[in-house]
């Protein structure tokens with residue numbers, strides 16, 4: 001196992017926008033203790049203060065001892081050593097910041113000290129206070145930078161901890177004692193490759209198996225509200241069954257089987273008549289709960305077609321295809337506050353939804369695949385990583401300013417920081433001032449078909465929303481990007497069906513995709529507790 005020393009102590013990426021996690025109470029306590037010195041009006045240097053406050057600030061500057069290994073490949077122990085220096089530096093920096101603030105605070109108290117006031121004019125005091133105010137603001141800014149450093153260093157430590165855990169697991173699962181580093185597997189000899197395969201590689205090969213009923217027990221968003229007018233019908237395939245969406249008399253959406261009870265005619269070829277869907281063959285009419293209320297030219301029979309629980313929330317129509325009772329609440333897929341939705345696009349794609357999710361959860365392919373669209377001109381980084389500081393299925397890409405999340409059962413949410421067009425490397429999402437937010441919903445239509453819902457939002461240029469025909473431009477761009485992927489994924493699908501394993505040799509940057517597959521495998525096996533989920 002190797003890691004690259006991107007976490008050199010003095011080159012940590014800094015986000016100035018992370019919220020402050022320092023306890024204000026802690027600072028108040030320090031301030032209170034500090035005021036005692038001010039009342040006595042002691043004049044002392046930074047060094048004097050250091051000695052008075054004992055060992056709190058008596059920490060050696062670690063910068064001279066940082067291992068010089070930026071850009072080099074390190075083994076995990078060396079990488080941990082670098083991370084240790086990162087933390088030491090953060091600790092030293094935080095102490096310096098705190099000392100500066102304490103000293104400035106003391107000066108403020110001194111300026112306001114009634115014992116000293118008689119010797120100073122109001123003008124002098126005002127000037128001194130204004131200067132101190134400026135210095136305090138600067139010191140606070142420095143604290144925020146330090147805090148961002150700490151957060152980043154902790155993220156990197158968490159990532160390394162994961163690497164170590166993976167390594168331990170790999171060693172434990174290894175049948176022999178000679179498991180080699182995947183990064184050094186350049187040999188083409190089959191025996192050599194076999195020896196170096198990660199022992200817990202996935203097997204996603206052969207024709208797609210029938211969907212496990214467990215996968216159906218989720219709320220699935222299947223259409224955008226704006227596409228479902230009072231008199232329109234939206235036919236959808238979901239888990240290999242044809243359904244149709246339409247609005248009832250009360251305006252609420254419904255989802256019924258798209259097959260007439262009489263002679264199996266597709267209902268979506270008909271029309272909506274006063275909140276009932278009318279079959280185009282002999283005119284039978286069904287309500288949103290599937291009850292047949294009209295049978296022209298014959299005696300009305302008690303007939304009902306299947307319907308699914310169907311709700312509308314936050315601009316989307318949701319269905320529950322499973323047999324279990326639906327959960328009472330629907331997840332929220334809204335973009336973060338400050339974003340405006342600019343495009344909502346639906347596409348039907350000739351690939352299995354898992355393969356599409358694998359593709360969407362992978363960013364490492366961008367500089368090779370998307371050379372005509374969004375990744376045009378991107379350089380190929382020496383190392384791409386997906387860091388998951390918060391929980392198992394979300395995190396961010398390093399070195400790209402892109403946050404990403406897999407949201408079960410089939411959603412991908414991503415936020416892309418935009419600074420300079422075409423220059424995505426070397427910044428975190430929070431450092432960018434403008435962002436693009438994407439939602440991809442991959443609905444399993446059938447074992448080789450996906451209905452993709454794509455929603456794009458921006459936190460800048462709201463005026464774009466009002467430009468005529470802009471929607472067509474967004475659609476054109478989305479299709480272009482997707483087409484760059486499609487030809488590759490279709491090829492993967494063909495090989496997979498013929499027995500190739502599409503997850504034959506996952507590497508470090510495949511982490512999120514692998515985690516999706518672990519989740520999906522658990523669903524397919526009917527596991528009660530799913531990985532990366534909160535206990536039920």
Ligand code: FES
Pocket residue numbers: 260261262263264265279280281282283284
């Ligand atoms: S097939 Fe639908 S009414 Fe006859």
Ligand SMILES: [Fe+2]
Pocket residue numbers: 359365366369370485
């Ligand atoms: Fe792609």
